[in-house]
Amino acid sequence: MSNFRKLIVWQKAMSLTTKIYENTKIFPKEEIFVLTSQLRRCAISIPSNIAEGYGRESKNELLRFLNISVGSLFELQTQLEIAKNIDFLKEEKFNNLYEDSREVERMLIAFIKKIKESN
Template sequence: MGKPHHKLEVWRRSLKIVTKIYKITAQYPADEKFGLVSQMRRAAVSIPSNIAEGAARNSKKEFINFLHIAQGSTSELETQILISENLDFVSQIQVDPLFKELEEISRMIIGLQKSLRSSK
């Protein structure tokens, strides 16, 4: 299916989010290790993982379905970051760039879906 996933800018950018989330959540309270930390890390990892898995599939329809999952994980992670801010685990200064990057990744996923739907 088109480019290999490692050449997709949306995949590369979503990988960077994973690293950022791992670094930020390493500072969370220990009692959140199996709660919010685990959920945030899984949601973050899910984004590039689903992009990669979809790109490896043999049909556009399957790729689009995996992009839907990646998009859902983006929304899930945004919500978890907001919860983290509400619990004072992260500051507004940390949250703003994450939200900005996740919004851009979300737009890129939507753009890729549209491109796949319109291509022959």
């Protein structure tokens, strides 16, 4: 493996992060240090941990960081549900973001499985 930027899962996670930033711009200002910040931090954590794990010297370390990415992704999905439930996100925007997150989830799980099988 040569460069984490070539990983489609990293590229999709970066795209999702950008979309989270764009969609949280409309959240109420009083949420800037609460749900807005939390959503953004979770989103940033996903591609960041993919990249960090990729830079480690062992498959076990890569797996550890990929699993952290999965945890951040699940946290993000939960927070998206909360944002929808309190009407910060309309149904259509929620559905689009959630589906994007599910795509990243499927890719991460497949990537983890592939790495485990190569051990």
